[in-house]
Amino acid sequence: MRLTCKICSPFVPGLTGDAAEGAGDEVAARERPDNVRVTPLRSSVPGRTRAAVERLKLWENGRTLKVKFLDGEPSVQARVQQIAREWESVANLKLEFVTSGAGDIRVSFAEKDFSWSTVGTDALTVGPSEATMNYGWLEPDTDLREYQRVVRHEFGHALGMIHEHQNPAAQGQIPWDKPKVYAYYAQQGWSKADVDFNIFQVYSEDSTNHTQFDPTSIMEYAIPDALTIGSYAVGWNTEFSQTDIAFMRRQYPSNAPALTELTVGGPRVAADLATAGEVDTFHFVVDQAATHILTTEGPTDTVLTLHGPDDPGTVVTWDDDRGRGLNARIVRKLRPGQYWLTVRHKVAAATGQYTVGVKKSR
Template sequence: MTIVRKICSPYLPVHSGRPATTARASEQAATDERVDNIRIRPLGAPAAGRARAAVERMKLWDNGRTLRVKFLDGVPEVQARVEAIAHEWEAIANLTLKFVAAGASEIRISFAEKGFSWSTVGTDALTVAATKATMNYGWLEPSTALREYQRVVRHEFGHALGMIHEHQNPAAQGQIPWDKEKVYAYYAQQNWTRDDVDFNLFQLYSEDSTNHTAFDATSIMEYAIPDSLTVGSYSVGWNTEFSATDIEFMRRQYPRASPGTVELAIGAARTSAELATAGEVDTYHFDVAAAGTHIMTTEGPSDTVLTLHGPNDAGAVLAWDDDRGKGLNARIVRKLQPGSYWLSVRHKSAQSTGSYTVGVKKSG
């Protein structure tokens, strides 16, 4: 039994020969789907000047969305097992997986690429041609053990909903004592180049490219790591269950209490809202008919961060603010041209919840 048959081979166009997707196309698909796939995270103020921030870029689907899933091939018995396990994610994330026999679909599953299982990550599926697979299961058969179905299907659908490999989590830095030369030698037997190994195992996502938790060796998104490939005594077994952190993290990304995108009217009464779930981001949309200076504010007891996106492009961040409003509230003053704009509101502390109001008015 080889490890290539037993680990997820993520959808990596550069290393697989599939057509490459540009970073710009990937980011555009993500922000067209969900405004808060770009989130501002305050880093605190330097000795002098304005507070600094990091930009988190994610590939989450719109909260509450129904994702259509279609099998491109495969035998009915295997398809039925994959579908049943995939639905387990609906109890964790505020999403619906609707399996369809024909027509358009966001997630398309194949079994044709033998020996490899992989998936696109979240909204990257939208950049794949409509006739091509976005997910592959290369070794599932009617005789495959249930625990193996659970392990691989839970893992690949984790990718499909926006999760990355846990060992590439920025917080994994220094957590796994890899014996790199042994790892290179081991995977060379599976026809992986050193670049493949670097890209799939050792290369971490940057701090500003993904929302993440502390490193979780029990995550369903973690590879098995044999002791023989590490320095000292360190190993990770085959994770087949969702970890407590997996569940908490994905419930934050897809909260059931979120109202979705709320329309704001310029100059209207303020809108009351609540960040009911730790890590929740609320999104608002408003249209500007005539150019002018506009004031966007939050008010209330919560320490909020406000981000302005647009015009006409949810992926364009125009401005953000943390504490320029009343107390711990945010305030943005900006001359806006005609077009569509979005505001996103989050609590400064990812662990906190609280109420607030938000409003937009024209200056003067």
Template sequence: MAHTCRICSPYVPGLTHADTAREASDEAASAERVDNLRITPMRAGSGRTRAAVERMKLWQNGRTLRVRFLDGRPEVQARVRDIAKEWEALANLQLQFVDSGPAQIRISFAEEGFSWSTVGTDALTVPASEATMNYGWLEPDTPLREYQRVVRHEFGHALGMIHEHQNPAASGKIPWDRPKVYAYYAQQGWDRDDVDFNIFQVYDEDSTNHSAFDPASIMQYAVPDSLTVGSYAIGWNTEFSATDIEFMRRQYPRNAPAMQELQIGGARVETDLALAGEVDSFHFEVAAAATFIITTEGPTDTVLTLHGPGDRGAVLAWDDDLGRGRNARLVRKLQPGYYWLTVRHKDAGAAGRYSLGIKQRA
């Protein structure tokens, strides 16, 4: 296998560049975890605020994911399994390898020359008989470090991580020599659209690996000096970086409290956004149609999002700072049903205390 082929495939079968697949992806993510859909306020023209919707693809925290091999040699399967299980020390998830029955992650070795994985909950949109992950060059005599590099990387995708060079914070950090990059990947059968989509394009939202570009991430491609302007290169990362570890522990925290239930007219919930990027989730039930006032209070610049009724992925309303100071306030007439609230810091890198309450307007 040529060294230039040892990166993720530009395509994930059935999911890349398809609008219908994107809709299914969003629906699966929203059904899995309420904070997979977040609102980020952005300043528009004339001082007005608009909103951007972020689409995360994280699994429900604490979940057991069933993993099954569709094919492959037993000795190769064993090495993949042992390395994949390392993720359990970083994230509050269990990887249960099974020999039969349904599985969220299904591994094949059939597509030679290409390794890839669906990202997080995108696996739920793949037909149950098809692979969600492929390893195209692992053999019994493949060096251990290559196993570590590719298996840690692909299972990072499977748990919700994207390529680090597509992190918004990576924009402008890598001095790509674009003509040489196009020529390099053309040798692997990539056209210019493939290169733009997989190499140059960064995500617009902050639903990414990290808040800062991390060239040491296990999710970062190698960048040879021959493809950059000046003297710049990134080697083949085989270990989890400190930022990888911190990020996954934040997204899948251990000993996380269960989603809190709010009582309409009850005492305010005193809590905090303890870590950068944290999103708190709450739920409440409306018994009869009425107008309700939902507010945050405290020193933290909060963004409050209301989801429902009956659909955790549906955004009904959101607010940034219509409350006192930098707090949020929503006033909505709600019909009977089940609703969810998510609270996040406006600054993705900040934390702070706040309280949340809901009451019926007289």
């Protein structure tokens, strides 16, 4: 017997295996350089700083994503479109629903009993005629709350969000009764490996942005009390939580500037990390091989990461505080090509002003 309350499926076609994951990382880095982020970590060795590399799958901030229905009844399509557009008031993205041409997000209703979505830019790794999102049980007479629950959840995936119970901060927070969980999801056709991968396994610290564990998130599954040890349960979330809204506004801030050009040897550029978690991205071109000095200046504790050459997904090097005060400073011999700089605050929740510049070493 299948579960009465259905959930987001683990079966996403064409996105399994190390090769697919590597392709997804490459596509994400081309879409947005700050999908590859460096975060300084404390080290057990005095005087030595470690770092974690976060690999995200966010779309370019401010992007217009084309959404195309591959099939389905017009009345169902209309309800999905109306609810999906709610994300436009949360994230600095636009959803343009098209009936012809290519679609970045392609929606199908053909795979019955399964609803799923690719995560963020993984949609770009799927064949252009194949679905990147599926709604397997939405019908014209489906209750509105069910539409809201499922569509808000799947479009959360499409914009780069993961399941909340797989948030790194969820480790140890849910007292699962594992034998009962395996039996419960077996009713929906999941194998033990499916449950391990989609329920118990949390993402690593270096693979995703995350906040504290939020059981009220639209990205959280319902957790029946019968599947946990003691008394612990999470209901069916149908609304965006306040943490969902704050988190996605940090990932897609409405006041973020477009990619800013730097000129080697030119004037310094003033910038502002105005919201918690913000990352600023700059671009510059090196015309001849030489040692270059890249610095931030100002009162803000910055972390500077250099990407390139000609590949925004490649991290050349990074620095935390080798500059004046709390500023960053990178000295590196660079060959000709395009480079990108990303600047973030060392403290994720903090904000501040700074200037950034690039010059050749004398």
